[in-house]
Amino acid sequence: MMKEAKIPDATIERISLYSRPLERILERGVAVVSSEQLARFCRVNPAQVRKDLSYFGEFGVRGIGYNVRDLLREIKKILVSDREWRLGIVGLGNLGKALVQHENFLNRGYEFVAAFDVDPAKIGFRLPGGLVIEPPSKIQPLTRSLAIEVGLIATPPEEAEGVANLLVHAGIKAILNFAPTQLRQRKCCLVENVDFTVTLDNLAYHVNQRVKEGS
């Protein structure tokens, strides 16, 4: 069913975004959704929804919409979110603790299996949920023995690059960096920097557009 075209990153992110309201729609027992409805939920335009979904084959029936269950199953297959991913996190300050406890991760098949911090006062501490904070020297052995695929970094900015090196040496496949610094890209490992202010910039831009348009 899946076309083998090169799919843009932005499409992958929107596809993931579409799955959120689809899950709620399915829970409510609704069988069919239109591109207009899906677009409204996700604040994109309907033509964009149709274009994004067209990469993955023909789900839709013109003038009717998409079968919610089929669409969701296909999206999960595309995103490989029909399986579990094992995460390790480094840095258990407020942000790290918030991430470990955030309900969305487990709901989406992302399970934290290890937590690391440099602070001796934190090592050995048991987090809500049961994980015990380990020292950085355990990053390599635990990444291997627990088959951790993705590492999250929530350290202060000056520690992030060093932590990324430790994760890379341990054979991690991908890094999601929440520290307020941009990690450099590596060949062996995917690196994604999360910056909340990018989203705020986008909101600020639109607030200003609205003011200009006088709405």
Added chain:
Amino acid sequence: MMKEAKIPDATIERISLYSRPLERILERGVAVVSSEQLARFCRVNPAQVRKDLSYFGEFGVRGIGYNVRDLLREIKKILVSDREWRLGIVGLGNLGKALVQHENFLNRGYEFVAAFDVDPAKIGFRLPGGLVIEPPSKIQPLTRSLAIEVGLIATPPEEAEGVANLLVHAGIKAILNFAPTQLRQRKCCLVENVDFTVTLDNLAYHVNQRVKEGS
């Protein structure tokens, strides 16, 4: 200098993303950057960079690159990040506390001027940085008196929609929701839901693509 074309959301977010490495490049005293360099920093392709920047006029010199200082100034003008934005936050658990202390916000001109929580045990508590946690009854008067434009929500999911209503009634212009639930859209106010797992889905997709390609 700025064209009056309708600029896609994805372009706005990438423009904001480009400004991050540009600031570091400028600090290092580099005068010119190529679309290839900028693309590598931001993990997009060079044609995309050129296309995005073309919305805003002619910055580049073919075969040479972009003047870093001019480009950055123009981006800040576009994003309206050359002024201060006043933020209020509701929900001071781990995530809320992490957001208030996150260095990137202030660096980008986003200043938290008020913090609210329903928990009586937290009200009156002074956060690092000096903000005192206020009860929800203060959302309306403080949003007005402090001219808060953007509200961040970091409450448990079941409280988020009610909090959004309070912010909307107080006349807020935009909401950035970090609670693990999708807030419904409102006409009077921009609502953006932040979901970390969307980024994780994207990483997971690419990890899998690499495995498939055998790299």
